[in-house]
Amino acid sequence: MPVVKRTAEEEPAGPAKKGVFEPSPPTLIHFTHLDPFASSSSASVSASASGSASSSKKIAVTFYDLDGTLIKPRLGGQFPKSRDDWMWWQPSVPERLKAEHEEGRHLIVISNQGDQREKIRQEWRAKLSLIAAKIPKDVPIRILAALSKTDLYRKPGIGMYEVVEKLYKDRGVEIDLENSVFVGDAAGRAAKGSVGKDHGDTDYKFALNVGLRFVTPEEHFLKHPRPKFPEPPIGFLPKKLGNLASLPHIIPSHTPITRPTLEIVLFVGPPASGKSSFFRKHFAPAGYEHINQDLLGTRDRCLRVAEGFLAEGKKVVIDNTNRNKETRAHWIRLAMRLKVPIRLFHFLCPIELAKHNNVYRACYGPSDEPVRTLLPMLAFNSYAGAFEKPSIDEGFDEIRGVNFHFEGSDEQRKKWDTYMLEPKR
Template sequence: MAAAEAQGRLWLESPSGGPPPIFLPLDGEALVLGRGPLTQVTDRKCSRKQVELLADPKTRTVAVKQEEEAKDGATEPQKKRRRKFSSGWKNLEKLLVFTAPGVKPRGKVAAFDLDGTLITTRSGKVFPTGPNDWRILYPEISRKLQELDTEGYKLVIFTNQMGIGRGKLPAEEFKAKVEAVLEKLEVPFQVLVSTHAGLYRKPVSGMWDYLQDQANEGMPISIKDSIFVGDAAGRPANWAPGRKKDFSCADRLFALNLGLPFSTPEEFFLKWPTARFELPAFDPRTVSPAGPLCLPESSSLLSSSPEVVVAVGFPGAGKSTFLEEHLVSAGYVHINRDTLGSWQRCVNTCEAALKQGKRVVIDNTNPDIQSRARYIQCARDAGVSSRCFLFEASLEQARHNNRFRQMTGSSHPPVSDVVLFSYRKQFEAPTLAEGFAEILQIPFRLCLKPSLERLYRQFSEG
C-alpha cells in the first residue's frame, strides 16, 4: 500500500485487487490503521492500531509511527496526538474495551448495561434494525450521568454482544454505534464488551475483574461505594402495568456475584419502587463442600468382592470425578463410553474384566432401565452382584457444572442443552426391582481450589 495524491488530497493506494483507497485527513489529525475492514487485513498478528499516519499537506508527505515508537521529548501537538492514540479501542480475545478521552481512574464506579438501560431502539423493535436504530432511553439519563461524573464516579458500561462473536454483528459497526451514543451522552465512559461465552460474559464477573486489574491504572475500586444498573433483572411479566417479562436476569446476577448494589433503569433514573423479580432455581452459592459421600451413610462405597457398579446421572453431575477418586483409585476397572465409543464395547470390556475377577464401575449416564439392564445382566452372567450409584445433581446444577468446565478450560467436551434435556426426558428412576442389590445416592460436594471455588459460586447464566 503506497501513498498517492491528486487535487489537493492524499490517500493510500493498494495494488490491483486490494482494498479501496484510504483518504488521509489533512487537518493535522492522525489516522490510525491496522487489522480491520478499511485495510482488509485479517492476520491477527497485526494489531487493530498498528500504525499512526500523519499527513503533511505542505510537503505532501506522510509520517508513519507505530504505537510503541512514542518517545519522550515530543512536541505538544505530538503529545496531544499520543494521548488521543492511548484512548480508543483495545481488542482482546473475547473482549473489546473502549476508553473515551477524559476517562480517569477512580475508586468508585457507576456501571451500566447498554441496551435497554441507557439506550433503546428508535424503531420500537426488540432488536435494532441497524447501527443508527437507537435513542437515549429516558430524558433523565444525561443529567444523572453528569451528576455522577461530578460526584467522582468513574462511568463504565458492561455489555454482552454475542452477535459479534457469532459473526452476526460487525464489530466495527458496533464500535461506531458506541462512540455515537457516548458523543450524545457527553460524559467520559469506559466500555467493556463481551463478545463470546465464557469468563467475560455477564453474569460472570470477568469484565469487572478486568476493569479492576487492568483498566483502572491500579487504583482499587470500592464495591460498596459503586453501583450497577441494568434491565436484565429477572422481573416477571407485568412487573409494571403492560411491561413484558425481562429476557434474563444476567444484570442482577452480575451485581449479585460481585456484591454490587443493583438497580433497574426505572428504579435508578425514574425513582420507581423496587419491582418483583425471580432468581434462578439453582443457586451455586449454596453448594456445600461438606456432608456425607453417600446415602445411606451406613453403606460402604467399596466392595471386597467382584461386582458391577452402575452410575446414573446427568452429564456434568460429577460422576467421573467421584468415581475416579473413590473407586478407580481402589482398583475398580473404569468403563466409560466417551473413551470406548459405544455401549457394545462397554459391555464387552465389562464381561472381560469380570472374567478376571475384577470389580467394575460403569461411568455412563445410564438414564433408563434398558441402558442399565445390559450391565446388570453382565453381573448375573458372572455370578456377582450389581449396585447403582445415583448422582443427585439436578438439571440446573449439571448445566452450571458444564459451563464451569468450559470456563476453566476442561478437556471434557462441551455438553449441549439438547443432551441434558434428552437425559431428563429419558430418565427412569432406578429401583431394586431392576436387579440391583443396593442403590446409593451420591450428593454433589464441592472440592476446588479457592480461586476456582470463587468462580464456581458465581451465577453463570441469567
C-alpha cells in the same frame, strides 16, 4: 477460557471516530475511550470505617448496561438497524455521565451482545466510537461486551467484572463495591399497561453475583421510585436446597467404597452430578478402569471394552447416566455371564442442581480438571423423563447413594453459589 486474544486496534481516523479496542479473548469486546486513571478526579481514596484512609486506592464505579439503559434505537425498532440507529436513552444521560466523572467515579459498561451475524457485529463495533464521540468532553468510558451466549463473560456470569477487577488490581486500585452501583433494564419486571415486560433479569442477577447495588434506568436517571420486580430474582441457587454439606456423602457409609476383588461398578445419575469427579477421587487410585460412552461412542463398544478389561483381571466403573432398567440390564447380563459381582452407585443430585453444575463447570471449571463443554438442556430433561429408580431386585449386589458435595476452594465455591446463565431449555 479461550487464550487467543485480539490485538489492540484503533478505529479508523475521522471526526466521529474515537476509542481503542483493547486486547481481549475472541468472545469478549473491550473498548476504551480515554484513560480514567489519568484523570485527577479519579485519584480519590475511600476512607475506612475508622475514618483513616485505606492502604490502597478505592474507586467507586457506576456500571451500566448499554441497550435500554444508556442508549436506544433512534428509529424506534426493538433492535438497531445500523451503527447510526441509536440515541441516548434519555436526553439527561450525557450530563449524568459527566457529573459522575466529576465526582471521581469511573464509568464502565457491561453488555451482552448475542447476534452471531458478522455484519451486525461489525456495525455494533463501529457504533462504539460514535457513542464515545457523543460523550461529554474529557469523560472516559470503558465498554465490555460478551459475544458468546455460553461462556463466563455473559451476564449474569461475572467474567466481564473479573476482567475489570484484575485490570484495577494491576494498577494498585480496588473497586469500591460498597459505593458502586449497577444500572440496568433487565430486572425481571412484568408488563404493565403499554410497557412490555423486561427481556430478562440478567442485569439484576449480575449485580447480585458481584455484590453491587442494583437500580433501573428509571430510578437512576429519572428519579422514579423503585419499580416492582421479584426480589430476590426467580432462579436457582444451590443454597435453595438447604445445607447440602450436612448430608452424608455416601449412603450407607460404614463399608469401603472400593473393593480389592474383580467387579463391575455402575454409576447412575444425571449429567453434571459429580460422577466423573467421584471416579477420579475414589476409583482411579484403586486401579479401576473408566468406561464412558461419551468417550467410546456406543454402548456396544463400552460393553466390549469393559469385557476386555475384566478378562485381564481389571475392575471397571461404568460412568454413564444409566437412567433406566433397560440400560442397566445390559451390564447386569454381562456381570452374570462373566460371574463377577456388580454394584451400583446412585448419584442423588437434584436435576436443577445438575443443570446449575453444567453451566458452572463449563464457565468456571477448575484448571486441574478436564475442560467440559456446555451440555444442552435436552440432556437433563430427557434423563429426568426416562429415569427409573434403581432397585436391588434388578440383580445388583449392592446399591449405594451419593449425595452431591461441592469440592473446591472458597473462591470456586463463591462462584458456584451464584446465579448462572440460563441456556434455552
